[in-house]
Amino acid sequence: MSPIPLETAFEIIDNATAVICGPECGLTYAEVDHLNGEPDNEWLRLAWSSDKRDFAVKFNERANPRIHKGRLFLIDTEGDDNEITVLRAVDLKESNNHGIEE
Numbered sequence: 362m363s364p365i366p367l368e369t370a371f372e373i374i375d376n377a378t379a380v381i382c383g384p385e386c387g388l389t390y391a392e393v394d395h396l397n398g399e400p401d402n403e404w405l406r407l408a409w410s411s412d413k414r415d416f417a418v419k420f421n422e423r424a425n426p427r428i429h430k431g432r433l434f435l436i437d438t439e440g441d442d443n444e445i446t447v448l449r450a451v452d453l454k455e456s457n458n459h460g461i462e463e
Contacts, residue, residue, distance in 0.1 A: 362427040370426035
């Protein structure tokens with residue numbers, strides 16, 4: 362795993378359309394706040410529902426961001442490592458140079 366600056370992880374998540382946080386979370390939207398240089402500042406929250414229960418994972422500035430095989434890894438406020446797959450929307454009209462008919 363390759364470490365990356367927290368600011369880079371922030372930018373990646375902030376520009377995401379949605380994320381998948383590990384196998385149990387599924388698709389969710391990131392609630393991103395600002396970075397302020399304080400280790401306990403919670404800058405990211407991922408929330409989802411499953412089996413009529415609500416779950417949330419929070420990340421502070423101690424998240425220790427790393428990249429491995431195209432996935433982002435962050436340590437949450439509970440100390441657990443989380444694999445985050447970043448998803449971005451594609452404007453198909455702008456990418457129509459691949460022979461796709463509209």
